[in-house]
Amino acid sequence: MLIQLTYASRTARILGPADIKDILGASQRNNARAGITGALCLNHGIFLQQLEGDRAAVNALYHRLLKDSRHKDTAVLDFGEIPYRRFSNWSMGLxxxxxxxxxxxLKYSSSSEFDPFSMNTLTLRSFFDEILQNVRWLE
Ligand SMILES: Cc1cc2nc3c(=O)[nH]c(=O)nc-3n(C[C@H](O)[C@H](O)[C@H](O)COP(=O)(O)O)c2cc1C
Structure with a gap:
């Protein structure tokens, strides 16, 4: 069964390019094998990630993510069945x-700070819709 899970977390320390490279490397390695796709944002020390895939596979990844010492305050923001994948082209876009x-x-923020923790699910879904349309993806 295909589901999506969106969560936010805070960086546990200052993360450098090597940390991000490591996270993306693991994502590309593992997600393709597990059939997981999605997108990851990092903005002012807050991660926002949407994962899509088989329910058991997404759950297994989420449990692994919870143990990662590079982030903390992990909170599920949205979770549910989806009819199809939206990020089918990326094992994990950053x-x-x-x-x-x-x-x-800023378009999706109620204050001058981007704060996914306080975003409602409708806003979150619209944000990821727009990401898909017209953001500049980093390699
Ligand atoms: C914000 C964040 C997002 C991550 N996203 C993924 C992911 O999508 N897939 C993945 O396999 N690991 C991801 N990781 C890394 C995992 O926590 C873990 O380090 C990694 O899966 C271990 O892979 P390995 O056993 O192949 O080294 C993420 C870590 C962080 C901090």
Whole structure:
């Protein structure tokens, strides 16, 4: 059964390019094998990730993610069945908080800070819809 899970977390320390490279490397390695797709954003110390795939596979990954010491305060924001994948082209796309995406983050924020923890599910879903349409993805 195909599901999506969206969660947010806070970086546990300052993460450098090597950390991000390691996270994306593991994602690309493991997600393709597990049939998981999705997108990951990092903005001002907050991760926001949407995972799609088989329910058991997504659950297994989420449990592994909870043990990762690079982030903390992990909270599920949205979870449910989906009729089809939206991020079928990426094993895990990363959206950085580059200047080009500033307006996009602010568009979905109720304050001047992008705060996924306080976003409702409708806003979250619209945010990921828009990510899909027109963001600049980092390699
Ligand atoms: C914010 C964040 C997102 C992550 N996303 C994924 C992911 O989508 N897939 C994955 O396999 N690991 C992901 N990881 C890394 C895992 O926590 C874990 O380190 C990794 O899966 C271990 O893989 P390995 O056993 O192949 O080294 C993520 C870590 C963080 C901090």
């Amino acid at each position: 959206l950085g908080s580059v200047e080009a995406n500033r307006q996009l983050f």
